[in-house]
Each structure stands twice: as structure tokens, then as C-alpha cells.
Amino acid sequence: MAKLTVEDLPLEGKKVLMRVDFNVPIKDGVVGDDNRIVAALPTIKYVIEHGGRAILFSHLGRIKKEEDKPGLSLRPVAERLSNLLNKPVTFVPVTEGKQLEDAINNMNNGDVLLVQNTRYEDVKDGEYVKRESGNDPELGKYWASLGDVFVNDAFGTAHRKHASNVGIATNMPGKAAAGYLMQKEIKFLGDAVDNPERPFVAILGGAKVSDKIGVIDHLLDKADKIIIGGGMAYTFYAAKGIKTGDSLVEKDKIDVAKQILDKAGDKIVLPIDNVVADKFDNDANTKVVEGDIDDGWMALDIGPKSIKEFENVLKDAKTVVWNGPMGVFEKPNFAKGTLEVGKFLGTLADATTIVGGGDSTAAVKQLGVAGKLTHISTGGGASLTYLEGKVLPGIAAISEK
Numbered sequence: 001m002a003k004l005t006v007e008d009l010p011l012e013g014k015k016v017l018m019r020v021d022f023n024v025p026i027k028d029g030v031v032g033d034d035n036r037i038v039a040a041l042p043t044i045k046y047v048i049e050h051g052g053r054a055i056l057f058s059h060l061g062r063i064k065k066e067e068d069k070p071g072l073s074l075r076p077v078a079e080r081l082s083n084l085l086n087k088p089v090t091f092v093p094v095t096e097g098k099q100l101e102d103a104i105n106n107m108n109n110g111d112v113l114l115v116q117n118t119r120y121e122d123v124k125d126g127e128y129v130k131r132e133s134g135n136d137p138e139l140g141k142y143w144a145s146l147g148d149v150f151v152n153d154a155f156g157t158a159h160r161k162h163a164s165n166v167g168i169a170t171n172m173p174g175k176a177a178a179g180y181l182m183q184k185e186i187k188f189l190g191d192a193v194d195n196p197e198r199p200f201v202a203i204l205g206g207a208k209v210s211d212k213i214g215v216i217d218h219l220l221d222k223a224d225k226i227i228i229g230g231g232m233a234y235t236f237y238a239a240k241g242i243k244t245g246d247s248l249v250e251k252d253k254i255d256v257a258k259q260i261l262d263k264a265g266d267k268i269v270l271p272i273d274n275v276v277a278d279k280f281d282n283d284a285n286t287k288v289v290e291g292d293i294d295d296g297w298m299a300l301d302i303g304p305k306s307i308k309e310f311e312n313v314l315k316d317a318k319t320v321v322w323n324g325p326m327g328v329f330e331k332p333n334f335a336k337g338t339l340e341v342g343k344f345l346g347t348l349a350d351a352t353t354i355v356g357g358g359d360s361t362a363a364v365k366q367l368g369v370a371g372k373l374t375h376i377s378t379g380g381g382a383s384l385t386y387l388e389g390k391v392l393p394g395i396a397a398i399s400e401k
């Protein structure tokens, strides 16, 4: 069944509770990358242009003790949001009580209010009580009581079962809808995995196999090819009996990697050659080697033949999902593999190219190729959970049409 969307809700004159993911980097009280705020604007604008009173909830960082709170206030986000919307945003520095309720009651149609970081509720009187993160039933009920309808646009948080997403939604049956960003993320990631235009190629990289076993397992049944690069490739090397030197290898995952390779046949594509270094440092001595990696050397990027091979696999693809860099892209001397793969994806005019959050997004942005790709997910953990084929609690709690 299809989910209720923001367009299905009555908005005029309504108190519209909205869960957004404004978990953005903040340094010295100033928002850094505001992509997640920008991504939520279409839904916020739709709500206020239709006479709704937008009451926004988000978490920021993780709060385990009182001292964590001051540095994790959402005030700087309210300022950035106000600039982006070009209108005032009322910031309420608390998450419950009279100050919040009065501020909501004073709103006019079209006004925007941002509630303090929902994870302030995780610590009360110095105790780590996890009211938000533990989905305390009373908290979800209380927040739900503050509004008339609920819009969840926080895809980045959809893999969490917290009071401000699942709690509010379950207390507003028939009135909890998906925002535009949520719908867009579900459409791109959902279509890619369940209804892809073929050939469908997945590119997986990053540090650890252990983080991505669920994704590989799920995608083995769905994708036509799975390219594996980055640190995780070398556990697969070990599984194939190729020497790995000092490269990152998860010894306790070699057996799993063997099982995956047995099941995959020729579906999995591994690097042919690698840039190896004599230490984990941008200024290390480096060389390109094919196959075996000698002791004293560690693979920190894929080599030129691997790049060519990966491009060859990708050139006819109609759907590509990418999660995880091909090497230690933060160090310029080991960024080439990630950059070249990203650049090549940008040239695939007929393909839908999707990047799944986290470090991969940081990589495509840092390397300047983000604008050429079809969809950059706002969720790291959430997109991985989606690619594992698991139910995301935040999405499941949204009302059916």
C-alpha cells in the first residue's frame, strides 16, 4: 500500500508537526554543510504556503551527559533555516513544557518554529534516560499532542526508532505523512533495488566488509554486477589467497568473504591492481602493484588497471548505486580511484546514478563530481539499511493512504 504524503493532509490553519533531519556539522556555532537543511525546504515551503504552521523537530549529534547539550543546540540551524527561507524562524530552546506550548499557541498560519534538539530528552537531571532515543511512549504521545498532523521528512533518521519519528507517528494514526524528501529517497533507492533498469551495477567500498555484509548479501540477488573497492576489497583478496601485505584485512570475515565469492560467481568484480604505500600517510613511498601485495606495503587506493576495468563494467549500466570510497580519498595521493570512478559515473548520461550517503557523499562533494550524479542520498546509515532490504522503522510508521 502507498504511504500518505504531505499533499494528502489538511494544512490550512493546522499545527503541522514536522520531523526533519537537521543533523548537520556545526563548528564554532556556525552550520557547515547545509545540504540536509536545503533538502528539507520543499516540504517546509509547501506546508507554509498552504497555510500550515510548521513546527520542526530534529536531533543533532548524540547527547549522553548534560555537558553535551550546549554544543549541540539547534539555534545555529534556526538561523541558517531563516536565511534559506528568507523569513523569521522562531527557535524554542526547550523540548517540552509551557515555553514550547506558548510559542506554538502564538503561531500564525505560515509561521515556522524549530524545537530544541530532540536528544536533549536523552539526559534529564544528569541521568542518561534516553527518552528520545529509547522511544519513551510518553514522550511521543506528548509531542503528538502539540499538533494536528505529522509530516516525516527525516530520511536520514528513518533507520532509528525514536520518539520524534516513530513515537509521534504512532500517536497520530491516519495523520502521519511522508514529506517530499522522504518520498524522493524512497523512490530512488527503492526503484534502484527493487525495480532497476538493467544492467544494475552496485559499487561498494569504504573501510570494512563487516559494515556491508548485509548489503552485499541483499544486492547479490538484485544487481547484475557488484564492484568492490576500498579497504574492504582486501578481505576478499585474502579469501582468494592473494597476498595482502599490511592492507586492511578483517581476519574474522575472511570466511564470510569466501562464502560470498562462492555464491557470487563472476558477479563480484575486485581490483586488479592497487596503489600501495609503505605507511598510512599522504607522503608515504608508493608504487602500483598487480595482485599480491608484499609485507611492508598496504593498499590505499585502486590502481589504473582497476579503474579501467571498473569503467568497463559500468559503461553500459542503466542503474548504479554507489556506497563507500575506492581508497583513502581524504589523503590526496590516494583519492584518484574514487575521483575517477565518480567522474566516470558523471559521464553516464543514460544511467540513474545514486550515491548512498556517509563518506561516499563527502567524497563526491570534495572531489567536485556531485552535481553530475542523479541522486545523492541524505542518509548514510539509513541508505545502507535500505540497501540491506530491511524495514526502516521511520518509514514503516508513516500512515498508509
Ligand SMILES: Nc1ncnc2c1ncn2[C@@H]1O[C@H](COP(=O)(O)OP(=O)(O)O)[C@@H](O)[C@H]1O
Pocket (backbone or CB within 6 Å): 205, 206, 207, 208, 211, 229, 230, 231, 232, 248, 299, 300, 301, 323, 324, 325, 326, 327, 328, 329, 330, 357, 358, 359, 360, 361, 380
Ligand atoms: N584501502 C583502504 N585502506 C584503509 N582505509 C580505507 C581504504 N579505502 C577506503 N578507506 C577508508 O574508508 C572510510 C570510509 O568507509 P565507510 O565509512 O565504510 O564509507 P561510507 O561512510 O561511505 O559507508 C574512509 O575514511 C576511507 O579513508
Ligand SMILES: O=C(OP(=O)(O)O)[C@H](O)COP(=O)(O)O
Pocket (backbone or CB within 6 Å): 021, 023, 061, 062, 156, 157, 160, 357, 358, 378, 379, 380, 381, 382
Ligand atoms: O547523520 C545521521 O547518520 P548518518 O551519518 O549515518 O547518515 C543521522 O542523522 C542519524 O544519526 P544517528 O546515527 O546519531 O542516529
